[in-house]
Amino acid sequence: MNREEANQALDLIRRVVSQAKDDSALQNWGVIWMLHAFVNAAGFAATDWLWTAGHHTPGPYALLWAGVLAFNIVSIFVLKRGQTAGARSFVERQIWAIWTTFIAGMLLVAVLNWLLGLDRLFMPAVACVLFGTAFAMMGALMGRVWYAVAAGLALAALGMTQVPDHAFGLLGAVWFATQFSGGFALHRARRRRLAAGGAGARLV
Structure with a gap:
């Protein structure tokens, strides 16, 4: 093996190791996403209830979402x-940024x-577009399945x-289904990896 071949092999190993670290780090978010699916859906339901009950000033909503x-x-x-200490993976830094x-x-x-004095009914559709945009950006990092999620949110x-x-x-229901199923x-991918003898994921 000459030097150029050795460098190519080393680069391949680095990419494989980096991808494995990214995948294992992301898999640790599963439980967090499932928990947040319930919390965020409850927040949207409470928002709907507050408006229906006649609370039209920002205060109650600011307190709720804070x-x-x-x-x-x-x-x-x-x-x-x-969890094991270490540096954040590249993909995880991007997810935090998104x-x-x-x-x-x-x-x-x-x-x-x-x-602008708009009715709150303007907000859910815009929120859904922002959700879809975030998942579309995740698609570039985590796989094409997230583009399908983004398209579903656009239709919603x-x-x-x-x-x-x-x-x-409707926003709460769509968000719960999206976040819980993703989590x-x-x-499930993390459990399979650990059952197959994979090392514990690093996430900091």
Whole structure:
């Protein structure tokens, strides 16, 4: 084996090891996603209830979603506690960036919705578009199946225009199905990897 062949082989090994690390790190998010599916769906249901009950000022919604986000963030660190320390994988850094940007975008849309005096029924469809955009970006990192998820969310956004009185309820149902099924798939892949003798995933 000459030097060029050796370098090519080494590069291949590095890519395989990097991909394995990325996959195992992502698989650790399965339980977190399943838990957050319930919490976020409850948040959307509570949002719908608050509006129906006549709460049309930003305060109750800000408190509700501050609590949801705080729970989600704390639960991530609690569920990750005790895992092997190490550097974040490239894919995991990108996932953090995508979802942090998504949350910031949602907050900005909520503020714009309020400043423009729009009915809250405008918000669910836009939120669904932002969800789809985030999953489309994940498709470039994690596999083409996430493009199908993004397309499904785009169709759901169009469907919400036909049932405006139940848009937040529909958003909660769509989000629960998406996040829970994605989390279940990741968790099942992790269990299979560990059953086959794979090393514990690193996620920090």
